[in-house]
Amino acid sequence: MSEPRQITDSETNPLLKAWVTPFAAPPFDEIKPEHFLPAFEQAFADHSAEIAAITNDPAAPDFANTITALERSGKLLSKVAAVFYDLVSAHSNPAILEIDKEVSLRMARHWNPIMMNAVLFGRIAHLHENRASLGLTPEQLRLLERTYTRFHRSGAGLSDEAKTRMAEINERLAQLGTGFSHHLLGDEQDWFLELGEADRQGLPESLIAGAKAAAEERGMAGKAIVTLSRSSVEPFLKSSARRDLREKVYKAFIARGDNGNANDNNATIVQVLKLREESAKLLGYPTxxxxxxxxxxxxxxxxxxxxxxxxxxxxxxxxxxxxxxxxxxxxxxxxxxxxxxxxxxxxxxxxxxQRANFDDAAIKPYLALDNMIAAAFDCATRLFGVTFEERKDVPVWHPDVRVWEMKGRDGKHKALFYGDYFARPSKRSGAWMTSLRDQQKLDGDVAPLILNICNFTKGADGGPSLLSPDDARTLFHEFGHGLHGMLSNVTYPSLSGTAVFTDFVELPSQLYEHWQERPEVLQKFARHYQTVEPLPDDLLQRFLAARKxxxxxxxxxxxxxxxxxxxxxxxxxxxxxxxxxxxxxxxxxxxxxxxxxxxxxxxxxxxxxxxxxxxxxxxxxxxxxxxxxxxxxxxxxxxxxxxxxxxxxxxxxxxxxxxxxxxxxxxxxxxxxxxxxxxxxxxxxxxxxxxxx
The missing domain is CATH 1.10.1370.10 (Neurolysin, domain 3)
Structure with a gap:
């Protein structure tokens, strides 16, 4: 099979041009797989030149020529990588996945010599040692500490021999992580259960509608299927009266990556653990x-x-x-x-x-996706004074993706928010928040482009997508992460939004979940998708009683x-x-x-x-x-x-x-x-x- 022609001209490759789109958003309608490798080549070269200039600067290190310069470096790489990894996870295809294998290795090979650069680390360490006398603002001091920590923990202080080995480990781990992800996606794409009429006992209409939509997404119009997406599996296990089919679906779900086929992840796990252990020991840690x-x-x-x-x-x-x-x-x-x-x-x-006179099927008709999006936005408006307006003029990577402009309390543009809510075979499972551009004020007031990706079941025949209480909670959770990115108000890119400790990053998202299940919110936004009647008070009380x-x-x-x-x-x-x-x-x-x-x-x-x-x-x-x-x-x-x-x-x-x-x-x-x-x-x-x- 011939390779796709690589488009290198900066005048024709959309990843290398200035984006003349609303809010300089990525022109997804112009970007093709063959644009990525040339764009990455250019981005790696630009970034390496910028790092070399910082490293070889004859002037004594100071905050501006070292730390601020590092913050300004790699802009093209960040821009290209953000678009690429959005497509890898949210709307992949065989060409993108092939490129991903190469890019993951090239990315490790690019970053290893930067993060283990002894001369560059020497400049950072000098500033860190003298930080008390530099007259830094609290944010600058925090950035210096985080930059020093990041380089130190990457092995910048190791011997040359240890650095060489650490680089080899990082490259291999990058390949293994990509392989793990591709295997999991492969197993999820390969399996489905077709539901004949006799297989639908106990299933609510909303689930059957979703199963029909999932079949249509896979080119099986007129049929109904259960896929291995969690938002398909869990409702089926809750409601199917067919014990034999529950067993079949459950076993397929928990066997992903463990089927002894080309997508098996067992050997990958063993290699990952050995390499992580070795890297930790190189850095002086027991585990x-x-x-x-x-x-x-x-x-x-x-x-x-x-x-x-x-x-x-x-x-x-x-x-x-x-x-x-x-x-x-x-x-x-x-x-x-x-x-x-x-x-x-x-x-x-x-x-x-039996205990609470409540089941999920009773409340799902009141939890239409559009209403829950409106509820999430309304809570943000009431808490933080921000407003949301849908935009139809921003390019997207799939027709189902929607975009909203968020404005601040002062009515000025603050962020774009992309919502990609439905499961499809080209998307990995789960739900996550990420960004196409982070907020920062180092060079002007840069507004963020924030994404929420979910795997909800689509409504059939153009009908609304009805969420389970867990789905509605997930929507609020990811939107909480989204707000963390959109409300960010820092100067330096490395400290923007969700760039916090992993065991702190879930606070803004999990905290936001609390509003989703409050009576004040449900009474306003939980409305029956057919009658528009509000959630009956007795059902609301039963739902609240059943939460725990x-x-x-x-x-x-x-x-x-x-x-x-x-x-x-x-x-x-x-x-x-x-x-x-x-x-x-x-x-x-x-x-x-x-x-x-x-x-x-x-x-x-x-x-x-x-x-x-x-x-x-x-x-x-x-x-x-x-x-x-x-x-x-x-x-x-x-x-x-x-x-x-x-x-x-x-x-x-x-x-x-x-x-x-x-x-x-x-x-x-x-x-x-x-x-x-x-x-x-x-x-x-x-x-x-x-x-x-």
Whole structure:
């Protein structure tokens, strides 16, 4: 097969031209796969020249010619990479995935000599040693400390031999992470379950409509399918009366990346763990977890384990009690089988209906996607004074993508917000926030371009997409990350928006979830998609009463995943030569109920194996939850969930400060004290169980 012709001319390659679009947004309608490699070539060359100029500057190092110059470098590379990685994750094709293999390796080869440049590090270290006498602003001091830490932790101070080996490790890890991601996408694209009429027992109309839309997306118009997207699998497991099909779907879902085929991720995991362990030891740390956590709020593996174990015990006790109640329900119904993992969600729904007279199917007609987007925007308006207006003139990467302009309280442009909400085969699973451009004020007032990518099920035949309560919460979660990027108000790009510790980055997103489930918000925006009637008060009360139901299960599937992640990165890599045996051993050690699976089994754990951002860091969601549960209490104590004074502190100290302030100091500035640890257990309804234990 002939290679696509590479377009190198800066006058014809849209990635190398100035973007004459609204707000200088990427011209996705002009960008083709063959544009990327030439653009990356140019970007790597430009960045290398900029770094060489800083490194070889004959003038003595100062903040402007070293740190500020570093902040200004690599603009083209950031611009090209942001567009490329958006397409890799949100709308890939075979050509893009092939390019990704090459780019991931080239990216590692580009950054290694920069991050391990001894002369450049010498200039940074000199400034760091003399930082007290440089007359820096607090943000500049923070930037200097973060820059020094980043270079030091990348191996800039190592011997030449160790640097060579570290570079080899980084290159191989980049390839392995890309391969892991491609394998997972491959398994998800290859599998679906077609639903004939007899296969639809118990399924609500909204799920069947979504299954038809998913089939149409795959060129199977007129049929209905379940895919391996979580937003397809979980509703099916909750509602399907066909136990045999629940088992089939569940087993396919948890087997992603673990099928002994070309997409198998077991060998990849073993290699990743060995290389991470070696890199940590080169840098002087006993384990990768020790290395990773030193630069976090938690600081040590022991602190992480302490938090997880504190939550694990009451969560497991609650889950086991629920399991016994579900088994009794099966017996009452005349079932002569033992509750299995593929039964849990189905019988949990029945139990919730019995205890709280509520199930998800009852509320979904009131949670139309458009209404929940409007609710997320309205909460931001009431809290921060920002407004949103949809724009039809901004180019997008897929027809389903929508764009809004966010304006500040003063009515001036502040950001563009892209929402890409529906599942499709070209998109990896999950939900995430990212950016095409970060906010900064170093060279003019640069407004950010912020993305939310989700995998909700599309409504059939042009009908509305109806969200489950979990989906609605996910929408608010990702929009909370989005606000963190859009409200950012810092000078330097490296400190912009979500450029904070991983165990702090989930605070703005998880905190925002609280507004989604408040009566004040639901009464206004939860309206029936057909009748436009508001959510009936009795259904609202039942929904609120049922919120803490099944929290034992949800906490167990999360904490077990976080503990396995921690063990992968604290034990010797040789202990995980057999990934399945390691997983089994660790779950036995903590007493994992056999009826519950990990939220992410190792072979599909993209958080920790497609890159190292969450490696030894999956616990971060729970660390942040201690803060978010406590932080929302500030609004409750004020007696108004939109209290202007509390909202102003939230804006100034959390959402707009990016990484310019130490996270502990930022939290205490907002709350007036450190977080109260029991807030997490209280939010999950596990405090009484914890006290009893």
């Amino acid at each position: 990768f977890a020790a290395y990773r956590l030193e630069d976090s709020m938690a600081k040590t593996p022991e602190a992480v384990r302490s938090l997880l174990e504190r939550v694990w015990k009451p969560a497991r006790a609650r889950a086991l009690a629920d399991r016994d109640d579900m088994q009794a329900l099966i017996t009452e119904e005349g079932g002569n089988f033992k509750l299995a993992a593929w039964d849990w969600r189905f019988y949990a729904e029945k139990l919730r209906l 139901f099944n929290q034992g299960f949800a906490t167990v599937e999360f904490v077990s995943s976080a503990l396995v992640d921690l063990e992968f990165h604290t034990q010797p890599a040789s202990a995980a030569e057999d990934v399945r045996a390691f997983e089994r051993r660790e779950l036995e050690k903590i007493g994992m109920p056999e009826e519950i699976a990990l939220r992410h089994r190792p072979t599909q754990f993209g958080h920790i194996f497609t890159g190292d951002h969450y490696a030894a860091g999956y616990y971060s969601y729970m660390w942040s939850e201690v803060m978010d549960a406590d932080a929302f209490g500030a609004f409750e104590e004020a007696g108004d969930i939109f209290d202007p004074a509390v909202a102003k502190r939230l804006h100034d100290d959390i959402y707009s400060s990016g990484g310019s302030v130490d996270p502990e100091a930022a939290y205490e500035a907002f709350r007036g004290r450190p977080p109260e640890p029991d807030a997490l257990l209280r939010r999950r309804g596990l405090l009484d169980t914890a006290k009893a234990a």
